[in-house]
Amino acid sequence: MSTAEGSEIHERAARLHGLAVAATDDGHPGLAARRLRQGLALLRWETGAPPDAGDPERAVLLARLLTSLAHAEAEQGHSARGTELLDEAQRWAPPAELAIVQGQRGLMYLRTGRTAEALELLDLAVPRLARGVELARVLLNRSVIHLMTGKVRLARADARRSAELARALGHEVLEAKAQHNDGYCDLLLGDIPTALAVFGEVEGAYRRVNPGFLPVLALDQARALLAAGLADEAGRTLDGALDGFRKQRLMQDYAEAELARAQAALHAGRFAEARAWARRAEDRFRRRRSPAWALRAELMRLRAEFAGAPRLGPPRLGPPRLGPPRPGSRGAPDQGGRPGSGGVLDQGVWPGSGGAPDHGGRPGPVARKAVDLAARCAELGLRDESETAALLATRALVAAGNLAEAEALWSGIAPLVRPGSRDAPLEVRLMRRLAEAELAGARGLRGQALRRVRSGLALIHAHRGRLGSLDMQTGVTALGSDLAAAGLAAALANGSARLVFEWSERCRAQAFRFPPIRPQHDEPTAEAMAELRHLAQQLHAGEAAARRDPEIRRRCLELERLIRERGWQLPGVRESLAPVSTGAVEAELAAAGLALVSLLNVQGRLLALVLGAGRCRLLELGAYAPLAEAVQRLTGDLNARAGRNLRPNLAAVIDASLRRQLATIADGLLAPLLPSLAGADGIVVVPTMALSAIPWGALPGLVGKPVVAAPSAQVWAAAQRARLTGVADGEPPLLVAGPNLTAVEPEIEQLATLYPKARRLTGSAATVAATLEALDGASIAHLAAHGHHERENVLFSRLVLSDGPLMAHDVQRLRTAPRHVVLSACDIGRLVVRPGDELLGFTAALLYMGTPTVVSSVAKVPDETAIAIMAAYHRHLALGLSPAGALAGASASASASAGESLSTFVCFGAG
CATH class of the missing domain: 4.10.860 (DNA Excision Repair, Uvrb; Chain A)
Known part of the structure; x- marks a missing residue:
């Protein structure tokens, strides 16, 4: 071969290597492997052939091609082949190239979970590399190891140094990956809004220069969503990532996404699904010879088994069980660099939220497996996973009734759990509190159990304070559901109704304790x-x-x-309102002549706390599920009956069903309560879960009785004070009429006779901007417009105005909350209830912004019924009745005059 021919071959091989590296950077290892094999064929490489000292350029090229091919093979799941190729690369590499081979071997160890060995190799490689692209890659990969081991300061230093080098070299792909890792540092520090803001910037860069890396970013975005308790949203994000990884044949990332998908299913209470995802991930990691990752997946599977395990012994009022928290953490390495570790946060299941046992493993066998798993994790240096498995074993032994074994195990692991350390992930710290609380409760040390739960909930509260999004503030409550249930169980075991009331308030609708975030213009x-x-x-x-x-x-x-x-991406305010005392709630109730009923669903049993007349009583009402089903059927019947010209026989069937469901709810819920409510002028109801959709004024026994529904006693007390002590109503009411409602003009005309000075927005004047401007600080606002409750994207529940929808999201723009809002059409009073009885919806958005009173319907309402009730409601208001009293009188008179018509309007907040 001539010198010219040799140079041409070398140039072609080098060009193929460059194209292969670009393909790897873009997440296409299969394409990279094909190009690398073409380059090796050009250079006539044969496995085991002795290095050719006479052609140093060929030796360098072979070493680089083999090194890159090793990574491409490993990324496709062929780890053993990757190791063989690296051995070959090391034989061919001249001394100056050995650091690159070491760096690549470190990346392979990193990807299979051998972090200590990976770090040793990368530490050796860094000082031997020039200030160029290879150094930037190795620093990027080393930052991932620091992320995995919780050394955020070191991870950030390496990521930022890598970004500086990449920027100086004009290497946009490496710079974006380094920025990605920097954002993951924020996530590990608990700053989810900043992490997501960084990820948003990185997404734009990836779309421009590195679209193949978008599934990796989606995986990390899903982990951030899980850290905020948004399990369903995370699951949808992961489904997209899985599809991308499958197409790109990125099997390590695919397995990590499967593991995260298991976590999302566990968070959502789908335990069998979580076990299936975890088992698939575990099998994939074992095939890849990734023992550390396989242990993480095994831990996730055990957690799902424990969450779905049937409990031994007699039924008791106590918390549903969930297993321990996530594995490690991760960012975006490089090959190049694929990301290197992962996991997601744990979330409990609020009683009644769908997390019923699905016959997973029994607690005793789960405990034995978890003890063994803790030891194996410790052998591999997986500190957090080892502690988590030990805590899971403790909880499982307590659940199985093996208290002596649980105490013996705890005495062995207690010195290892680093109770004061802040370097452990939030989920591990929460798991410590939960295990300690459950063990103390089993010992009968209820005060100690409550102190540990209180400590854990304080961590959740501080975490919530860093979040500015209402979506996330309501979602994050789910992370403390196990703790909340354990605290409630300890309070119930104590037998004091007042203590149970205090704990029920501590554990529900906590997002209302933070002042509303009014986002700046974006x-x-x-x-x-x-x-x-x-x-x-x-x-x-x-x-x-x-x-x-x-x-x-x-x-x-x-x-x-x-x-x-x-x-x-909105940051939180951190500071929150102090919890209201039971005495303060009682004082407000006494001043208004009201009684309060707070409903709790504890392991499928419905409890009621009745507060009023100086007493606090705890009543057990019966099973939750039949009432929840009756409410669902009632809502369906009401929607079917509204606005339709039904055939008489079909209308009769629906009406009969309506009466049955109302009777079921009244018998199961009201009948046991009414004796305790005698003498009260009205009732404040704090519902739970599906019972939030009850049209209280339509229930037999409550027709004509003032009833107000509130997310919690604290929210009611605050709204009541705001309603009574706020600025006197001096400005004229606001009347808004939306389009395409045949009865809206008569409704607004009737109200205009009551409020001759009212500001009216009708026809083309009823725009979103005009309505929001008029709503700002309004004394009374009556909005008659089509509405739609958007269950999947609740913040986009909306009222239809002349130029489009006014959405719940828009309400956050108000500078001053309106004092009294009436929504007279459709089912805009419906709510999505998240774990912890956190609420979302159009009505909830107004309450969060500080509106004391909102009147809206929890089901579709016929036009003629709405007109009659709304006209009577405002007449009663004009006579000086309270909102709840006015609605009760209006609903009773409308029902009496219209026969079968039912009022589905509810007074929310304060009455």
């Missing part, structure tokens, strides 16, 4: 909202004409997602 969000409003109007018009446009619907979903993501 141009991308404003543009997305404007487009969404325009498209939603088109979509509504098309549906009215029986035309569907799937492309418009798809774009609307994209915009909603973008707006939510921007909202997730």
